Amino acid sequence: MASISTIIFNIFIFLSVYVQVFFLITFFENRKQIIIRDDKTKLLFYPEVTVIVPCWNEETTIERTVNSLLELNYPQDKLKILVIDDGSTDNTWSKIQSFEKHANVRVFHKENGGKHTALNLGLEHTTTPFVGCLDADSVADSESLARIMSYFESKPETMAVAPSIIVSNTKNFIQKAQRVEYYMSVYIKKMLGFMGAIHVTPGPLTVFRKKVFDDLGPYHHAHNTEDMEIAYRMQINHYQIDQANDAYIYTNTPATVKKLHKQRVRWIYGFINNTIDYRNVILKKKYGNFSIFTLPTGILAIFASSFLFGKALYAFGEFIYKKITEINTVGIQIPDHLAKIDPFFINTQSFLLFVTILLYSLVILSIILGRKMFKGKWEFSLDLLYFFIIYSVIAPFWLLSAVYNTAVSKKPSWR
Amino acid sequence: MNPEPIDWKKYLIVFLFTLGLFATASFVSNYFSNKKVDQLKSIQDKIAIDILSSETQFTLLSELSCKNVSESSVLSGELGELGRKLEWGQQNLGKSEEVTYLRKYYSLLQIKDYLLMKKISTRCGGKSAFILYFYTTAENCSECEKEGLVLSTLRDKYPELRVYSFDYSTDLSAVKAMLDIYKIEDTKLPALVIDEDVFTGFHPIEEVETKIKESFKLQEKNSIETENKE
Numbered sequence: 001m002a003s004i005s006t007i008i009f010n011i012f013i014f015l016s017v018y019v020q021v022f023f024l025i026t027f028f029e030n031r032k033q034i035i036i037r038d039d040k041t042k043l044l045f046y047p048e049v050t051v052i053v054p055c056w057n058e059e060t061t062i063e064r065t066v067n068s069l070l071e072l073n074y075p076q077d078k079l080k081i082l083v084i085d086d087g088s089t090d091n092t093w094s095k096i097q098s099f100e101k102h103a104n105v106r107v108f109h110k111e112n113g114g115k116h117t118a119l120n121l122g123l124e125h126t127t128t129p130f131v132g133c134l135d136a137d138s139v140a141d142s143e144s145l146a147r148i149m150s151y152f153e154s155k156p157e158t159m160a161v162a163p164s165i166i167v168s169n170t171k172n173f174i175q176k177a178q179r180v181e182y183y184m185s186v187y188i189k190k191m192l193g194f195m196g197a198i199h200v201t202p203g204p205l206t207v208f209r210k211k212v213f214d215d216l217g218p219y220h221h222a223h224n225t226e227d228m229e230i231a232y233r234m235q236i237n238h239y240q241i242d243q244a245n246d247a248y249i250y251t252n253t254p255a256t257v258k259k260l261h262k263q264r265v266r267w268i269y270g271f272i273n274n275t276i277d278y279r280n281v282i283l284k285k286k287y288g289n290f291s292i293f294t295l296p297t298g299i300l301a302i303f304a305s306s307f308l309f310g311k312a313l314y315a316f317g318e319f320i321y322k323k324i325t326e327i328n329t330v331g332i333q334i335p336d337h338l339a340k341i342d343p344f345f346i347n348t349q350s351f352l353l354f355v356t357i358l359l360y361s362l363v364i365l366s367i368i369l370g371r372k373m374f375k376g377k378w379e380f381s382l383d384l385l386y387f388f389i390i391y392s393v394i395a396p397f398w399l400l401s402a403v404y405n406t407a408v409s410k411k412p413s414w415r
Numbered sequence: 416m417n418p419e420p421i422d423w424k425k426y427l428i429v430f431l432f433t434l435g436l437f438a439t440a441s442f443v444s445n446y447f448s449n450k451k452v453d454q455l456k457s458i459q460d461k462i463a464i465d466i467l468s469s470e471t472q473f474t475l476l477s478e479l480s481c482k483n484v485s486e487s488s489v490l491s492g493e494l495g496e497l498g499r500k501l502e503w504g505q506q507n508l509g510k511s512e513e514v515t516y517l518r519k520y521y522s523l524l525q526i527k528d529y530l531l532m533k534k535i536s537t538r539c540g541g542k543s544a545f546i547l548y549f550y551t552t553a554e555n556c557s558e559c560e561k562e563g564l565v566l567s568t569l570r571d572k573y574p575e576l577r578v579y580s581f582d583y584s585t586d587l588s589a590v591k592a593m594l595d596i597y598k599i600e601d602t603k604l605p606a607l608v609i610d611e612d613v614f615t616g617f618h619p620i621e622e623v624e625t626k627i628k629e630s631f632k633l634q635e636k637n638s639i640e641t642e643n644k645e
Contacts, residue, residue, distance in 0.1 A: 018433045025429055196419045238419075285421050292421055329561045330568040330620050344454060344500055347507060354440035 012304040013355050020362035023191045030194045036246045041146040050080040052122030055136035059091040068139040081105045082122045087112025116219040116226040132207035141248035148207045148247045159239040160208040168250035173386040178253045180387035187370030193243035197289035200228045204249040225270025235290040245373040261398050268402035309396035519587045525579040544630045546578045547608035549599045553584040558617040562605040565620045
């Protein structure tokens, strides 16, 4: 009889495959609606947009970020840029001040109070019908804003549009692994967009109708993931969020395992705690796919990864124990039958193997589809390998850290 | 703003699709599993024929020369290899009934090989040592696992050593007869029979090695005596 652990394992794999198949079917249903533009985007009407750039100790990147906004293919008289220094302790403030010469840029300095306070200060000074936020570590592609705005133009009921976030400057394999992950995110976001189930409106240039904040209130602290909480709030109020797959925002990603770990602990901690805060909306059909699909999928991911990690750890422990027993009993042996490996002993028949291959194939497919949703070509590269290594070996640690932090109520820091 | 209605049909379709994928995976895995069981069966059949042939040859030629018999007898290496595959099969194939059946058959082949080789060895001499090894899989027996490691190591070291291993819980009268003969009790497993002496519990590698070395000499001595008599 199958052990309980095998049954749980199979249920988790089944649900994970289910989620991937759901995305794939959504893709086939909607693939004709996915547009990838490569030329200058023209709008019938250019509404006024405010972009808030909150920053805290970003002296190295802030200029590039603001310059990318000034170079947008969008009438500068329709674009207002609010750069807000949230009590930086480095040279950020002096760098920001140099932008005051531009008519459409306003700069603010305030005491450090967290990203949401900087954003809310920006919102207070926003008078335009559209407002976006651009993280100071990201750079907007010149076409990004126009393409984002085209979604509002074609669908008046759209209340927010998120861009495709692309990893720039990959210097090492940790960043290359993230690049692959971001491809997959583009695909997943787009599919969630079709399902009306996006759960995060990321800091790198999501544009909202100002009405969202007028109706639902400003940003909250939200466990340092204010960009997730506002999406939750929008979803439960049935405010539509779309994703513009061909609006590119280039972002810097953590270059070390330690920094990546910190970022992900913050994200997952945010997901767990926002979901706990909004637990009453889980599996309620009146909140749509967001409540029936997105939130349960996120919860499943946390449970399944923790379980798989535990299982892998147990198997590893068992292997080590066996090896130690073997060495204690008969000393170190060089097995001579390893020299000629009998194909009989290769596990070509295991059900587990086939479902795992199935799941990995679906994940690879989602990466390829994500990559194809923006300009350029998909090429097989070692990045894919880095992705699988990093995310299967290290991801469980940040996941468990986030769960642990939630359990002991320890709040993760930004950096 | 109105919520978009949930497309329950899609949830169902995705479920059926996923179920289909799982069924396919299960079918493919089953197919390969069966292939492996067939592979085991064919190896076993080959060995059965070899043993039967050796037995027949031995009966035919026993009055004449020992030379032909010992050269053509089944090599225990093959039998040992089959044992390893069966054990692996039981852990990995998930075809417990079929593999259990094959293991029963394997036990029988081992007994036949043991009896035959003993006869050949007594009559014709040759450097052979036999160990009968009784263990259990019915309960968690860590000492059995350790003893198993000791025996595989020794078998690698001494190619002439023939280890016949029997699962205490095998439901086969021939195996039960062996258990009766050597008075093996399930509370005293693992148990080794070396030269008709029964050793119960775990015995470290050095101890077993000393014993088989004695056993080698004993048999060499016996065979010299037999030759002298002839």
